[in-house]
Amino acid sequence: MLSLQASPTLSELQIHVWQKEVSEYPKELLDLAHPPSELYAIGRESALIGPRVSIVGTRNSTGYGERATRTLARSLARAGVTVISGMARGIDAAAHRTALEEGSPTVAVLGTGVDVPYPVGHRHLHRAIAEKGLVLSENPPGAKAQKGSFPKRNRIIAALAPVTIVVEAGFRSGALNTASQALELGRTVAAVPGPIDSEQSRGSNQLLRDGAVLIAEPDDALALLGISSPLEKTPPPTLPDSEQKVWDAIKGGFVQTDALPAATDLSVAECLAAITSLEILGLVESTLAGEIRRR
Numbered sequence: 221m222l223s224l225q226a227s228p229t230l231s232e233l234q235i236h237v238w239q240k241e242v243s244e245y246p247k248e249l250l251d252l253a254h255p256p257s258e259l260y261a262i263g264r265e266s267a268l269i270g271p272r273v274s275i276v277g278t279r280n281s282t283g284y285g286e287r288a289t290r291t292l293a294r295s296l297a298r299a300g301v302t303v304i305s306g307m308a309r310g311i312d313a314a315a316h317r318t319a320l321e322e323g324s325p326t327v328a329v330l331g332t333g334v335d336v337p338y339p340v341g342h343r344h345l346h347r348a349i350a351e352k353g354l355v356l357s358e359n360p361p362g363a364k365a366q367k368g369s370f371p372k373r374n375r376i377i378a379a380l381a382p383v384t385i386v387v388e389a390g391f392r393s394g395a396l397n398t399a400s401q402a403l404e405l406g407r408t409v410a411a412v413p414g415p416i417d418s419e420q421s422r423g424s425n426q427l428l429r430d431g432a433v434l435i436a437e438p439d440d441a442l443a444l445l446g447i448s449s450p451l452e453k454t455p456p457p458t459l460p461d462s463e464q465k466v467w468d469a470i471k472g473g474f475v476q477t478d479a480l481p482a483a484t485d486l487s488v489a490e491c492l493a494a495i496t497s498l499e500i501l502g503l504v505e506s507t508l509a510g511e512i513r514r515r
Contacts, residue, residue, distance in 0.1 A: 233350055235334060235361055236261045248379050251405050256358035256376065260334040263354035267302055267325035271445050274304040274377050274402070276395040277311025277387040278420050285388035285420060287511070288412050289314040291473035292385065294513070295438030297324035299447050304329065304380050306373060307342055307349070311387045311395070316349060325353040327380065331373035333363035371397050378402035383444045385435055386411040389423035396423045399432070408444055410435045438473075462486055462494040467514070470504065474511045 238245040238259040246268055249255045273296055277285060293303050293315045303319040305312040307328040319326035328349045332338040334357040337346035349355055358376065359369065374394060378384055378401040386409070389395040399409045410433035414421020428434055435441050439449050459467065465484040469475060475483070480491040495512055498504040506512050 233262050236265075246380060248381075249376065252375055252379050255379075258358070260357050260359070260361060261354060262334050262350045264325060264352075265354065267327050267354035268380070270300060270302060271447060272302045272304055272327075272381040273441065273445065274381040274384040274398070275311065275315040275387060276305055276374075276377065276384065276389075276398045277424070278389050278393045278395060279308050279310040279312075280390070280420060281310035281314065281388055282418065282420050284414065284418075285311055285412075286314045287474045289387045290318045292387070292412070292435070292438055292441055293318035294322055294473070295449065296441060297322035297326075299442055299450055300324075301442075301445060301447065302327060302353075304377055306330070306370075306377055306394075306398075307338070307345065307355075308394075309339060309342075313342065313345060316345060316353075320348055320352060327354045327356060329373050329376045329380070330355065330357040331359070331369035332365050333357055333359050333361045335361045336363065338365055370394055374398040375401045378407060379405055381407070383408045383410060383441070385441060386424045386427055386432070388412070388414055388418075388420045389427075390419050390421075391423050391426070393423050396427070399427055408433060410441065410444060460494075460497070462490050463497050466491060466494040466498060466512075467503065470512055470514055474507070474513045477506070477510050477512055480512070 238261055244265050289311050296303055297319045302325055303315050304327040305315045316326045326349055334355050337343040374397050378398050384399055384402040384407060386395045386399050402409050411424040411427040412435045413428055414424055442449055465486060466480060469480055469483040481488050503515060504512055505515055
């Protein structure tokens, strides 16, 4: 295995070069008709040990798509599954960020050089993945985005995991290219259903119509990997009425705080007080996006 020095912005991180003959090279990539002759890597090789799933979707994601992605990635991360994606805007970024928030490694496969964050606005996400997970690319360090580089990147995402889940994808989304390549490799393709009037869900709904596995809840994704859902924390038996109503309202995953009064029949003030109590008990956490979820 060769090692190169990273660019100045990643000076303390090392770029590794994995040729097909070395043990670090992911053997799943040999299933490809044209596997990369070598891979460039920054981060922890251990991120590729254990169960994996690829989560992909549109860059123009909706709030629904991002919530679904976070719910899936959270459950997968807590079950010890490594989430793989392409570090693009939208669904990819939501999947990576959620895995990192859960303290789980995540793998980003780039269409640029391994040391070139793309998009540029994701340089902090790139850095976090490089430090806590793994960044991969078949392109040499310093390589910029080129026409055709992302479909090539997609085949690596598809090959690395036995299951690819498409959360949201329009008819022209690159996520459909990833799904197609996964099918060609004999991998399982699954999709999250979306609203029939949403442009961002037309491609993913088409996948379901064509036979993709339906993901209606996180346990569906875990079942495809042969993994049972880890037990969640249960509330204390003496949880007060308002806290219990909020706890019950968020059992399905992320919920907008603004939606809780309608879901619980509590006032805004009562909901906020209940959230505070549940946070003190360590049962829930709030996100910067104004959402609440169970821990």
